[in-house]
Amino acid sequence: MYDIFRYGHLLVFAGLQTALMLGIFLEWLKDRLAARLPCPADAKVSVIIPIHNESGRMAGLLRSLLVQDYPAEFIFVDDRSDDESPAMLAEFARNVRNRGMGNCRVITLRENPGPNCKQYALGRGIAESAGDFLLFTDGDCVVATGWIRAMVRRMADERTGVLIGPVFKKLGGTGFFFLYQCFDHIVRYNYLTAASGLGAAGGGFGNNIIINKKALDELGGYGEVPPSPTEDAALVSLIRGHGKYKVRAATLPDTAVETGAENSWKALFSQTLRWNNGGLFSPDPVTRINYNFLMLLISTGIIAIPLLPVFPGLWPLPLATCIGMLENTAAAFILFRSKLPTGGILSALRYFLCALFMPLYLTLMTLMGYFRIRVKWKEKPI
Secondary structure: OHHHHHHHHHHHHHHHHHHHHHHHHHHHHHHHHHOOOOOOOOOOEEEEEEEOOOOOOOHHHHHHHHOOOOOEEEEEEEEOOOOOHHHHHHHHHHHHHHHOOEEEEEEEEOOOOOOOHHHHHHHHHHHOOOOOEEEEOOOOEEEOOOHHHHHHHOOOOOOEEEEEOOEEEOOOOOHHHHHHHHHHHHHHHHHHHHHHHOOOOOOOOOOOEEEEHHHHHHOOOHHHOOOOOOHHHHHHHHHHHHOOOEEEEOOOHHHOEEEOOOOOHHHHHHHHHHHHHHHHOOOOHHHHHHHHHHHHHHHHHHHOHHHOOOOHHHOHHHHHHHHHHHHHHHHHHHHHHHHOOOOHHHHHHHHHHHHHHHHHHHHHHHHHHHOOOOOEEOOEEO
């Protein structure tokens, strides 16, 4: 039984990681084909963006939205902001009207009952949208030139219910803390892409996702999305579970969104723990089982390391984790090398440290999740 456990762990983990790499490749091929399709004729798009005190980080987003080449309905949901956000949104709305880009509305929330404040804000925006497609991003993001058109083009196949897009950390910071965030974000997106490629999509980054409004309406609307600390994952899982529509993942730079890096380990812990708990306790059973299985495989390999002096036969467990991280690192550089800071041999050493650190970090997040440690979004527990 001991041999079955240790060698079985190695074979299962290595096999799973190889299957995930195949899923990434399949989704990359599909995205290359989808990128050549014409946009759906006369497709109306609603871009929905929740805002809460984003005046210090929102200027880049507003500039990038003003240079889009596809007309859209912009809906900002101002969730109780008490900074300069409302004034910035009012100016943006004037610019949209003056340029004839569509229309822009600001929904102002005086109260937000939660339990996930962002989920509630999104629901309000969706309820007042008129688009055939609903496109989402966040206030601290910058979207690619032609982003709206690129995302809509991927929805040309009527069977596509959701498209998730890549999100990268903005380049420009220094040190391991910044580098790790860039690396971590891409590896996480690779996992999301792989799951989509294998037909088991369970999430996406909520700051770069587009959904077919028809698919959402057939499920009863956004109110059918169960409360979750990761509302984007719950939405993707709901549409995938319906069976009629597919979940696709974009892999090309025309769909890219960049977001700001967290400025402290505390903020990063909170963000990562929220994401991790969303997977561990997802309301969707397929997502919950798959995510827990993957995290347990990774965590088992890490927990085995301090036991090696006493039980040296456990070496296949950490070896499996190392193989997984090598494959993840290779996939990150093959697909998104331009979004990773580079710098010669020293940079290569730092990425090696990132690959070692990530499974340790995920193990910590998983243990904290199982101990039900709560996290906050915008200073409110969820």
